[in-house]
Amino acid sequence: MAAASGVTMARHLERLCKRRRDVEIILVSRDNFILMTPLLFEVCSGALDARHCSFPIRAFLRTTRFVEAAVQGIDLERRVVHLSGERESVEMGYDQLVLAPGMRPRGRLFPPCLTEPRESCKFPKSGRSASSG
Numbered sequence: 130m131a132a133a134s135g136v137t138m139a140r141h142l143e144r145l146c147k148r149r150r151d152v153e154i155i156l157v158s159r160d161n162f163i164l165m166t167p168l169l170f171e172v173c174s175g176a177l178d179a180r181h182c183s184f185p186i187r188a189f190l191r192t193t194r195f196v197e198a199a200v201q202g203i204d205l206e207r208r209v210v211h212l213s214g215e216r217e218s219v220e221m222g223y224d225q226l227v228l229a230p231g232m233r234p235r236g237r238l239f240p241p242c243l244t245e246p247r248e249s250c251k252f253p254k255s256g257r258s259a260s261s262g
């Protein structure tokens with residue numbers, strides 16, 4: 130599930146810091162949804178619409194503040210994260226930072242990619258890539 134690690138971590142921290150008024154948990158992601166990746170194969174085959182594989186991140190969170198933005202860089206010395214949102218770029222300070230940016234698929238690990246040219250093998254990683262065939 131896309132962003133599952135980040136959301137799971139946020140939920141864990143919510144439970145851990147339940148009575149801590151001095152703690153603010155912030156989840157940053159450029160996607161405001163969780164993607165049920167096992168369903169992407171059905172999107173590829175046309176059995177399912179890409180819209181039906183994603184669920185809003187905010188619905189999974191209780192006290193965590195969600196920020197929809199892309200992380201452009203991290204200044205470890207100053208303890209700030211550089212974010213770019215739809216309209217502006219901002220810096221966000223932190224005390225503790227957890228990174229869960231996911232990964233890119235390595236096509237060559239999948240059997241058809243061992244024999245076919247790399248360009249002809251596609252591995253769905255988003256609703257858009259799954260529905261584009």
Ligand SMILES: Cc1cc2nc3c(=O)[nH]c(=O)nc-3n(C[C@H](O)[C@H](O)[C@H](O)COP(=O)(O)OP(=O)(O)OC[C@H]3O[C@@H](n4cnc5c(N)ncnc54)[C@H](O)[C@@H]3O)c2cc1C
Pocket residue numbers: 130131132133134135157158159160166167168169170198199200201229230231232253254
């Ligand atoms: C087609 C497919 C089928 C799968 N089937 C299964 C299965 O059946 N069972 C199973 O256990 N696993 C399955 N997986 C694997 C599972 O989806 C991944 O293990 C899981 O998505 C990893 O979650 P994650 O939160 O670590 O990373 P991701 O799901 O990749 O989420 C990372 C999030 O971070 C965000 N992000 C990344 N960089 C930035 C940045 N710079 N700024 C802001 N946001 C950023 C991304 O937009 C994304 O929302 C499948 C994967 C695929 C692609």
